[in-house]
Amino acid sequence: MLAEPTDFPPECQRDYSVQCSKSFFPVSTQCWAKPSYSGPCERKQRGMAQMSDxxxxxxSIACEDNYPCLPEQCPRGTDWERTCPAGWRHVSGGLCVAPADFDQCDAKVQFAAFSLQDKHAFAQKCGVRWPCRRLSCARDYSSVCPEYWHDEGDSICHANPNIYTGPCPMYANLTGFDNELKENFEIVCFVAWPCASLCERDFSAKCPLAWRLLCPWMYG
Structure with missing residues (x-):
C-alpha cells in the first residue's frame, strides 16, 4: 500500500483585490452566484465591493468559496500604498503580523515608516508580495462588447474562447443594446464591460504621457 503523502503544496496567496470569489460574478457592487456554486450562502451577496481583505x-470561509490565487502579474499593478504585504494582518498603527506559517523574516513588522523602496526591499528579501490594486470599478457601457470579447463589426461580439466559460453562445448580436440591456447581458452571461476611465484624456497635448517634446532640429 502506498504511504499517504506528508508534504502538500502550500495554500496559494489569495487575491482579494477582485470583487468576487471563484463561484460568483460581479453585478455592480454585488456578487451573484454561478450555477456551479453549492455553498451555504445566499446566491446574491450585497456590498462585496466595499469589503476589506x-x-x-x-x-470565503463562511461561504465555502475561495478567491482566486494572486496572479504572477497584477492586472492593474501592485498596490504599494497598502500598509501590509498580502496575507498579513494589520494590527494597528502600521504594525503587521504575518501568517502563522511565515518564517523567512520577523513575523511582526512595523511598516508605518516604510517608503516604497523599503517595501520593495522587504518583499525581495522576505519573499512576500503586496496586494494587487483593486479591480472593482464603474463600468463603461460605451464599449460595444464586454471585456475579453472582440467587436466583429455591426455590433457582433465574439467571446475569447480561451477566457470565456459562461453559459451564453460565443457570438452575440448586441445591436440596439443600451446600458440597461448591457447590464442584463452581464447578469445572464457572466461577463463584465470594461472599467470606466478615471480621467478625461487630453488629446490636445503634443506628446503622449511621459514623452518629451524635442526641438524640430533634433529629428530633422
Missing part, C-alpha cells in the same frame, strides 16, 4: 477572507 480580512472581511473577504472571513466571508
Amino acid at each position: 480580512e472581511q473577504k477572507e472571513s466571508w
Whole structure:
C-alpha cells in the first residue's frame, strides 16, 4: 500500500483585490452566484465591493468559496500604498503580523515608516508580495462588447474562447443594446464591460504621457 503523502503544496496567496470569489460574478457592487456554486450562502451577496481583505477572507470561509490565487502579474499593478504585504494582518498603527506559517523574516513588522523602496526591499528579501490594486470599478457601457470579447463589426461580439466559460453562445448580436440591456447581458452571461476611465484624456497635448517634446532640429 502506498504511504499517504506528508508534504502538500502550500495554500496559494489569495487575491482579494477582485470583487468576487471563484463561484460568483460581479453585478455592480454585488456578487451573484454561478450555477456551479453549492455553498451555504445566499446566491446574491450585497456590498462585496466595499469589503476589506480580512472581511473577504472571513466571508470565503463562511461561504465555502475561495478567491482566486494572486496572479504572477497584477492586472492593474501592485498596490504599494497598502500598509501590509498580502496575507498579513494589520494590527494597528502600521504594525503587521504575518501568517502563522511565515518564517523567512520577523513575523511582526512595523511598516508605518516604510517608503516604497523599503517595501520593495522587504518583499525581495522576505519573499512576500503586496496586494494587487483593486479591480472593482464603474463600468463603461460605451464599449460595444464586454471585456475579453472582440467587436466583429455591426455590433457582433465574439467571446475569447480561451477566457470565456459562461453559459451564453460565443457570438452575440448586441445591436440596439443600451446600458440597461448591457447590464442584463452581464447578469445572464457572466461577463463584465470594461472599467470606466478615471480621467478625461487630453488629446490636445503634443506628446503622449511621459514623452518629451524635442526641438524640430533634433529629428530633422
